[in-house]
Amino acid sequence: MLKGKLNFAFKTFFMMASILTLGFCFSYSKDIVISRDFVLFTSKNLEGYIKPIFTTLEQSLNTTLFGTSLPDGKFCFILNLSVSGMIIPDAQKTFDAEVPDGFFNDSVTQVAQIRNGEVRRSVVKPNIQPTIYGRSSTPIFSAPQSHTYPDSIYKTIAYPEGLHIDFMAGLPVLQAIVETPLKNEIRFRFFSLPIQDETFVYLTIGLNQRVDDWFNLFGFDKNKAISVHFALHRMYYGNSFDLTSYAIGINAMQRWGNTLIGYVGLQYEDFGGKFRAVKDTTGLKENVINSPFPELRQAKPIVISFNSYTKFQAKGGFTLTFYIGFLNFELSYASQPMISLGFGLFIGTKKNEN
Helix, strand or coil: CHHHHHHHHHHHHHHHHHHHHHHHHCCCCCCEEEECCCCCCCHHHHHHHHHHHHHHHHHHHCCCCCCCCCCCCEEEEEEEEEEEEEECCHHHCEEECCCCHHHHCCCCEEEEEEECCEEECCCCCCCEEECCCCCCCCCEEEEECCCCCCHHHCCCECCCCCCCCCEEECCCEEEEEEEECCCEEEEEEEEEEEECCEEEEEEEEEEEEECHHHHCCCCCCCCEEEEEEEEEEEEEECCCEEEEEEEEEEEEEEEECCCEEEEEEEEEEEEEEEEEEEEECCCCCCCCCCCCCHHHHCCCCEEEEECCCCCEEEEEEEEEECCCEEEEEEEEECCCCEEEEEEEEEEEEEEECC
């Protein structure tokens, strides 16, 4: 009996995941093209500058995966909306920025920086600059020792300023939740938006499967539950933007009366992907881009990898259930501590299918 339930639950989930994944793989797409005059970032510096905001995105995706109700084997369809906000730690407000190679050669150029009120007549390593959540940047002043090319290109460089953000709103989560007689919850999220000749797509599929009944952990106590959960998220836009995230974990729930549920959980999560944009190289041989970075002078494509500071989240919260829906409050400990609020609406009345 237990083996049959296991096989059916996981076969159903992975069959849906496989069908949805196949839809990702067969799409014709074009590259994003940007002006070659975009010289604000190298690929490495852009990747470091935006990493914290993709951490915020990753944590947003991997919230509201459990805790909305105690799976009891009754069929139910729920619409759920939640919002979240993250506290940004100081460690995610700076990164080690790339420096032109010529800045380390005194025969090519003389450089200076002002660090902590002190003038430093060399490149300070690590070259700490603000991320998008950070504060003011520190330019590197340069005096080329020759006024002819190529030494003349090693001029003063400035890095983008941060936005001075200490608290950041996460991506809102709108999802459909289906509770099934197998004492599990299947979650769906989907969003599609046409942009020019391509379509931006966001899709999530998740499973929260109760397992305490399989091992008779709580006997006749129907107010306690232990579940395992898994979720897979995809975002993509043509050939230029591709993002994948997933989470896997375990959670425990306790119900008091008919209205209040408390829960805690721990999950491992990861996040990866890429962004690629090619530059318009029309007339490149006739025009020299004046930048000390070879990547920018040669108008190479912008290619970055998406990464997150967060690998684990510990969560706890409460859900207050009403006849027509519920309210949910959750706290998460992660690299960006997070608070989440949500509400759900029951579509129809729960029916006992056992």
